[in-house]
Amino acid sequence: MIKHFLLFNAPPQLSQESLAELLLAARHLPQGIEEPRNFQIGAAFAAVTEPRWRFCMSMEFEDEAALQRYTDHPLHLAFRDLLRERIEDRQVQTVRCCDSAEELCALARAAQHEAV
Secondary structure, eight states, X not given: OEEEEEEEOOXXXXXXXXXXXXXXXXXXXXXXXXXXXXXXXXXXXXXXXXXXXXXXXXXXXXXXXXXXXXXXSHHHHHHHHHHHHHOOSEEEXXXXXXXXXXXXXXXXXXXXXXXX
């Protein structure tokens, strides 16, 4: 399974209306695209420390092929363009998940090898 995260902050000059439009577009994104599962969007709060990112979107994909279909989908591309117009402070993180310690160790070894 693949988990995909988008973390972002709204700039202070972004109007509440523009932010609401962006968040609404994000919320409706998975309705037109088959691949994402378990889509969620939320706002951060200070549970232990002040959060670096104010908003987070997360979704899951069956495999890398499903993620690629999502990434190439016209609705995703339109949302990405809208996001880039309004938000500069953002980070995308994509993670391969595993069910066992052995799989996790193999992923860690592969990640270390890729970093070299």
